[in-house]
Amino acid sequence: MVANSLSKHADDDPNDLTTVLDEAWCHLQRGVADSRSPAHYPTFATVAADGTPEARTVALRGASRSLSTLEVHTDIATAKVAALKHSSKAAFLVWLPRANLQIRVIAIVDIQTGSAVDEQWDRIPAASRVSYGTEPTPGTVISDVYAYEKPSKRERFAVxxxxxxxIDLVQLGERHRRASFRRENDWMGEWLAP
Structure with missing residues (x-):
């Protein structure tokens, strides 16, 4: 089981940074494949144009270690997209209670639309496509709780x-551990004080 393997490996060699990163990637990839995994619904944080921090839960749709990418789908009319157009940096936070592991990721986000996302759109079940096209647009004040429609609008879909x-990892235990990994260092890790 992934949740327990991090602890087992930590007992074998608590200084093995490679194992710590491997386990974090296992959790992220499981989050894509298993909607019951806590990693499936990370917190995604951006900063609005006025400097207001904004955090929301998203569904993790892709995690590629070889490309060093995470993938999220959204409606192009959401506040998160407006914030990313102002500042392309974002953060993910995943808490895995069984592993006592926190995963934080900082990323530069590329907003993809149109024909570039045909493959992702084709994989979305018809019933789920209503998430892209809410009218009025998400965040608009409405007259009552159900004064909106959810048509499926392909042109509003964005990846x-x-x-x-x-990647910053914190594992809670009898002795906490914290490790940091940076793309600029080819993902070579270093231990940090927790």
Whole structure:
């Protein structure tokens, strides 16, 4: 089981940075494949044009270690997209309670639309496509709780391709451990004081 393997390996060699990073990637990839995994619904944080921090839960749709990317789908009319157009940096936060592991990721986000995202759109079930096209647009004041429609609008579908810059891992235990990995260092890790 992934949740327990990090602890087992930590007992074998608590200084093995490679194992720590490997386990974090296992959790992220499991989050894509398993909607019951806590990593499936990370917190995604951006900063609005006025400097206001904004955090929301998103669904993790892709995690590629070889490309150092995480993938999220969204409606192009959301506040998160407006914030990313102002500042392309974003953060992910994943808390894995069974592993006592926190994963934080900083990324530069590329907003992809149109024909560039045909493959992702084709994989979305018809019933889920209503997430892209809410009218009025998400965040608009409405007259009552159900004064909106959810048509499926292909032109509103966007993929947020998050190019990872860093991964910060904190594992809670009898002795906490914290490690940092940076793309600029070819993901070579270093231990940090927790």
């Amino acid at each position: 947020l391709m998050c190019n990872m810059l860093s």
